[in-house]
Amino acid sequence: MSNSRSAVLFWQVAILVVVLVVWQWGFEWSKALLPKAYVPKILDPYFVAKPSLIWQSFLRLGCFADSAGFAACINGNDNNLWLATLVTLKNTWWGFLFGSASGIAAGLVLGRSDFLARVFGPYVVALNSIPRIALVPLVILIFGLGDLSKIATAWLVVFFVVFFNTFEGTRAVDRDQIAAARLLGASEFTVLRTVVIPSALAWVFASLLPAVSFALIGVIVGEFIGAERGIGKLIIEAEAHANASEMMVAIFVMMFVGILLAIAVRSLQSYLLRWQPQFEPSA
Amino acid sequence: MIAAPGPGFALARDEDEGAVARTRIAVRGLAKRFNASGREFVAVDDVSFEVKQGEFVALLGPSGCGKSTILNMVAGLLPRSGGRILIDEDTVETGKVNPRVGYVFQRDTLFPWRTVEQNIGYGLEIAGLPRSERAGRVASAVEKAGLSGFAQSFPRMLSGGMRQRVALMRTLILEPEILLMDEPFGALDTHTKLEMHKTLLEIWERERQTVLFVTHDLGEALTLASRIILLSARPGRLREDFDVAIPRPRDPVAVRETAEFGRLYSHIWHSLGEEFRRTRAD
Numbered sequence: 001m002s003n004s005r006s007a008v009l010f011w012q013v014a015i016l017v018v019v020l021v022v023w024q025w026g027f028e029w030s031k032a033l034l035p036k037a038y039v040p041k042i043l044d045p046y047f048v049a050k051p052s053l054i055w056q057s058f059l060r061l062g063c064f065a066d067s068a069g070f071a072a073c074i075n076g077n078d079n080n081l082w083l084a085t086l087v088t089l090k091n092t093w094w095g096f097l098f099g100s101a102s103g104i105a106a107g108l109v110l111g112r113s114d115f116l117a118r119v120f121g122p123y124v125v126a127l128n129s130i131p132r133i134a135l136v137p138l139v140i141l142i143f144g145l146g147d148l149s150k151i152a153t154a155w156l157v158v159f160f161v162v163f164f165n166t167f168e169g170t171r172a173v174d175r176d177q178i179a180a181a182r183l184l185g186a187s188e189f190t191v192l193r194t195v196v197i198p199s200a201l202a203w204v205f206a207s208l209l210p211a212v213s214f215a216l217i218g219v220i221v222g223e224f225i226g227a228e229r230g231i232g233k234l235i236i237e238a239e240a241h242a243n244a245s246e247m248m249v250a251i252f253v254m255m256f257v258g259i260l261l262a263i264a265v266r267s268l269q270s271y272l273l274r275w276q277p278q279f280e281p282s283a
Numbered sequence: 284m285i286a287a288p289g290p291g292f293a294l295a296r297d298e299d300e301g302a303v304a305r306t307r308i309a310v311r312g313l314a315k316r317f318n319a320s321g322r323e324f325v326a327v328d329d330v331s332f333e334v335k336q337g338e339f340v341a342l343l344g345p346s347g348c349g350k351s352t353i354l355n356m357v358a359g360l361l362p363r364s365g366g367r368i369l370i371d372e373d374t375v376e377t378g379k380v381n382p383r384v385g386y387v388f389q390r391d392t393l394f395p396w397r398t399v400e401q402n403i404g405y406g407l408e409i410a411g412l413p414r415s416e417r418a419g420r421v422a423s424a425v426e427k428a429g430l431s432g433f434a435q436s437f438p439r440m441l442s443g444g445m446r447q448r449v450a451l452m453r454t455l456i457l458e459p460e461i462l463l464m465d466e467p468f469g470a471l472d473t474h475t476k477l478e479m480h481k482t483l484l485e486i487w488e489r490e491r492q493t494v495l496f497v498t499h500d501l502g503e504a505l506t507l508a509s510r511i512i513l514l515s516a517r518p519g520r521l522r523e524d525f526d527v528a529i530p531r532p533r534d535p536v537a538v539r540e541t542a543e544f545g546r547l548y549s550h551i552w553h554s555l556g557e558e559f560r561r562t563r564a565d
């Protein structure tokens with residue numbers, strides 16, 4: 001097997017084509033060729049739609065196929081595909097930002113203080129044992145159906161992930177590096193700023209990549225349970241109409257949002273951690 | 284010096300008085316006891332010595348004799364169990380950093396997220412010196428370390444010897460009058476070690492810092508030091524004190540061919556050998 005670039009690309013494209021072809025025509029072909037009992041239900045377009053239908057739904061939801069024109073279609077629907085995507089993306093971003101900022105801050109404080117770590121340790125473990133999703137109805141009860149409850153949900157899932165990694169990263173800082181900084185004249189705060197934080201950053205980033213996915217999950221679940229706008233709302237509405245192709249459109253849009261967020265975190269990571277071998281620019 | 288009478292006489296007297304060097308480091312009855320799994324053991328027992336202005340003193344002893352422990356207590360990194368340590372007549376307080384004292388670790392303690400330049404400039408940067416004033420001093424330190432093409436490199440791209448040169452410059456750029464070194468070249472291969480000796484000798488013979496240098500390598504101690512303090516095996520006690528009267532400037536290779544090097548080597552080797560045997564007998 002060749003593992004050159006072109007061979008990799010060939011197999012990637014081949015897999016995509018096979019999946020799309022089976023998805024599009026597999027159900028018809030198997031109905032024509034197989035006895036009824038052996039026709040795979042999983043391929044039934046009623047449940048999983050099919051690429052051509054998804055594309056049509058995308059054009060319709062995205063206001064590309066509206067007789068009234070793009071602008072009129074956008075203005076006529078306050079949860080159109082683009083606005084819904086924007087709302088979900090915005091709430092994910094703020095939830096991720098607040099969640100990781102507070103997680104990093106708490107992780108640093110507890111990581112640097114044995115006393116505080118021992119005082120808060122049991123509470124952190126107890127709170128972390130609550131399945132976060134179970135709290136979503138409560139969050140919506142408190143913060144309402146608007147954006148705030150979605151940001152709060154994303155915050156809930158992001159905070160602990162980032163907190164634990166920052167805490168461990170702060171604990172793992174080389175003591176001799178701290179001693180060296182002190183001997184070169186660093187104060188406690190300077191040690192934190194110039195040694196502890198840069199050193200813990202690798203651990204922090206290891207949690208940010210999953211955290212951004214968790215933030216998106218948090219927002220979508222929040223939108224499932226109660227929302228005025230957003231991609232999660234679109235999915236729930238499509239479910240109410242038993243419209244699989246519209247659901248698939250929403251799912252694909254989410255996939256692209258997730259990819260974009262991951263790329264953003266990844267590029268920030270490779271810049272800030274460029275001193276580590278695996279992020280060497282030439283590699 | 285017997286000076287000729289005349290105007291030069293007073294000057295000569297001043298120089299003579301200056302030559303009665305003041306004590307920079309005074310260690311008196313120093314002790315260190317550790318508790319390991321309920322049992323107390325004595326690492327350092329009643330050690331006293333002095334280091335005078337401009338002396339290069341090697342603290343020599345077998346592994347585990349507590350020489351690094353002594354150095355760390357002098358640096359204020361480790362609390363002492365008994366005795367006193369004075370630097371310039373002030374008692375050393377644990378955890379308090381003396382800006383006149385520089386410390387070089389055996390382990391690589393460079394900051395891997397900082398470039399060579401940023402590592403060397405660290406002390407100046409956190410002291411609040413503006414970038415424009417740092418740049419010149421950092422550049423000349425980079426050059427002195429022989430790292431001119433590597434100013435923008437990260438430590439992981441450098442060899443062990445280069446990294447230790449960066450660590451040395453990171454300390455020396457703050458112009459410490461007293462330099463504490465904990466087996467700084469212990470992890471390097473023989474060839475690199477000799478190069479580091481050359482670099483250190485050049486710097487020290489020009490700037491004459493007061494140095495306390497911990498090592499278990501007799502050749503290294505004789506190459507660099509003007510005095511060797513030999514410690515016994517655990518618990519570390521003072522065993523002997525030797526003057527190394529090899530003229531300077533010294534070359535780390537040529538110094539080994541001098542008669543004084545050979546004489547001291549076999550003399551100290553005998554004493555050190557006894558201590559090594561005692562370590563093994565434990």
